[in-house]
Every structure is written in structure tokens, then in C-alpha cells.
Amino acid sequence: MNIMKCFECETCSTHIDCRIGLSNRDIQPFQFACPSCEEQITLNVSDGDFDLQGATDIVDFESPFTGKNPFIDLHLDFPASFGEYKMGYTTFMRVSQEIGHENYLHLNERLNALNYLYPKKRELRRLITQYKRGEVNTFRKTCKKLLNIQLKSDEKKDVLAALYTATSIMSSPFTSHKHNRELSTKMPEILDYLDFSHKEKTRAFFDQIIKTNFLTTLHHECLSLYPKIIDFDLPLRPALYFDYKSLSNDKISGRVSTADFDSCSNLYKDLSEVFSRLLTLVAGINNLLKRGDYDLFNDSVRLNKKKEIIKDLASLDNFTNMDFGKKVECIDDSFYHIDESAINHKLRNAIAHYKYEYEESAQMIYYYPNKEGMKREKLYEISFLEFLRNTLILFREVHSLNHIIKSLLFYAVIILKKDI
Ligand SMILES: [Zn+2]
Incomplete structure (x- = not known):
């Protein structure tokens, strides 16, 4: 109407x-x-x-x-x-x-899923908080009441299974199920292979990410993003449309009928931070697969022209602190395909340092990512809708990579009998 x-x-x-x-x-x-x-x-x-x-x-x-x-x-x-x-x-x-009738029906299903989920956003946030605090009793009740998920037992593996069913429901309107299913089956195979062929270093990798709390902290950071993405159901709706529209000659364009850039910029920043930290896990597993040592990056990126080791790439720990924009190229021939269109580190930096302007009537974002002292010369621009599309794709990447965390957690709990 x-x-x-x-x-x-x-x-x-x-x-x-x-x-x-x-x-x-x-x-x-x-x-x-x-x-x-x-x-x-x-x-x-x-x-x-x-x-x-x-x-x-x-x-x-x-x-x-x-x-x-x-x-x-x-x-x-x-x-x-x-x-x-x-x-x-x-x-x-x-x-x-x-987009045609069939595509429209599919898109409409996802929009209806959002209509169902968004009124529950407070409870969904509570569910995630209960998990993070280890309140299994209340977590079990909320799972049942809110999403009709029944915990098989209070053992960690069953709590994790319920949690991942919940995040899968929460992300379903935003993501592609097929892609995630592939990763869900591939990851346990990769970990089995690594534990068999490079046992010592693989176990050391697990020890390091568990002992330092890196795995748990990162997992919690990821989890916080699920209720957040549902909070942004309104501005992200028009971004879903481009899953169906072919963009061969056409740029992403159009008006968003709600919200503005300022209200959405923090979500992008948060997603970028978590994504950047997730790349540490990708790099560690990739190093194990390629060279049998999670700390060992490929010589082509690890060494400078004088054949000295670059400090940021001397270990996985150092890599964690590296600039977001440089990380991807240091992961050689990655086992996990990283969607580079999800990454706009220039925009991320501009947001982090408030170096942008937003023209609301045209819905255009102008940003200045370079360090230029007091001048602002080098200008980039992106439409608000394209920015939202980037946000959506970045969320999908984070959600996919969360399947790596899932496999690591299950492996640690079931095979390695770790108490985490
Ligand atoms: Zn006016």
C-alpha cells in the first residue's frame, strides 16, 4: 500500500x-x-x-x-x-x-524473518549475556522460551550447540546458509588433519589461544554482534535487496528510508575490529596448514628486502596487533576465502578518527582517511546505501569466521577435553 x-x-x-x-x-x-x-x-x-x-x-x-x-x-x-x-x-x-517474482518472494521471506525477530531483540541480547556469564540455568530457560531450543544437557558441548542454533536463527535473515554449511563441515576436517599431521604445534596453538583467553574473548565479542545486527534491522533491509539484483553495469544506489550514517557508523567499526581479530585465527590455522607452525608466516611477506624478519610477522601474537588493512595480504593462499569487498579499512579509519562528513539529503558519506595534518585533501565518497551493503557483507564475513571459532571450541571441549 x-x-x-x-x-x-x-x-x-x-x-x-x-x-x-x-x-x-x-x-x-x-x-x-x-x-x-x-x-x-x-x-x-x-x-x-x-x-x-x-x-x-x-x-x-x-x-x-x-x-x-x-x-x-x-x-x-x-x-x-x-x-x-x-x-x-x-x-x-x-x-x-x-529482481523478478521468485527473487522477490525469497527476499520477502527474509524480511518477514526480520519482522519476527526484531521485537525480541532485548531478550536475544539477554540470551547472549546469560551465555557469556555462564548462567546455564537461565540460558536454558531463555533458549526454550524464546526460540524453542531444548538443551540436551548442561554439559559445555550441549550449551555450545544450543548457542550456535540461536546465533544461526538470529543471523538467518542476513546470511547465506549454503556458505556457512560448507565451512561447518570443512573446519572439523581441517582440525582433524592438523592434529594428526602437526600434532605438537596444533596442540600448542590451542594452548596459546586458550591460555591467553584469546579464543573466549573473541568468541564473546562475536556473540555481542548478533543482537546488535538485529538492532539495525531497519537500515539493513534495503541492503539485502542487492543479493538479488545483478550489478554488472549498475552501482549500488538508492535512498534509505530510515536512520542516518551517524547511527550506523559504530556498528561498522565494531564489526571491523572483530573481523580484524578473527583474521588472527585464520592466519594461525593457515600457517599450520602451509608450514606446520602457527607462528610461521610465508617468507615472501615475513622478510624485508634485507632478508630480516619484519617485527609484526615474527609471531602470531605480533600479527594480532598489525594494522587491519595490512593483515589480509599476509595470509598466503588462505584456506578460507576472505571476501575483500567486505573490507574498507580507509573508511574504517576515517570513522575511527571522525574524518568524515555526511550529507543527509543526498545520503552521501565523504571521508578523508589519510593523515594530512590540518588539511583535508584526499577525498573519498560512498553512498549511505553502499556503506550499509558493506556493513552487511562484513557481518557475513564475521558470521562465517565465527564458524571457525565454533569448530575450535568443539574440538577443544570434545577431543582435547579442555575446560573452557
Ligand atoms: Zn527544510
């Missing part, structure tokens, strides 16, 4: 023609910037009620729209267009034409 409205900006009195495509979400918080003064306007639709802030509703406006006023198309589930008003050519109609 679509609703046509005309709003008058409270700040600059501009009249804005608006077409609002409604979705199945029970509460629909729209947000956009006044095209003329950038002031934020919000519109909350719930149970047929409209709550408008930053603008007033003009009751007797000209319909159909004449093109005299700026036009804003809004839809929470899909990228809306920045273009001109075309009567009848709604966002829903355009996207279902672009």
Missing part, C-alpha cells in the same frame, strides 16, 4: 511531496532530510497512526503531484529512488520488476 503526503518543513517552509510505501513491519519509522535545508524529518507509522516530527502535514495538497515541489520516495524494505515522481511507478513495483 502507498500513501501520498505533502509535508511542510518546519525549518524552511519548503513543501515536500512524499510517497510512502508501507511494508509488513508493525512499526515503521521513516526518516529523511529536507531537500532544501537538510533538517531531519521523521515519520512514525504504526497501527494507522502517523507521528510526524520536523514538518507539518498539508491536508489539501495538489494530487497527483505536479513536480513543482521536491519529491521523496520512501519504503523501509527496499532502496527507494532519488528520482522524479512517476505516477503509479512505486518502489515496490520497480523492485519486483527488477
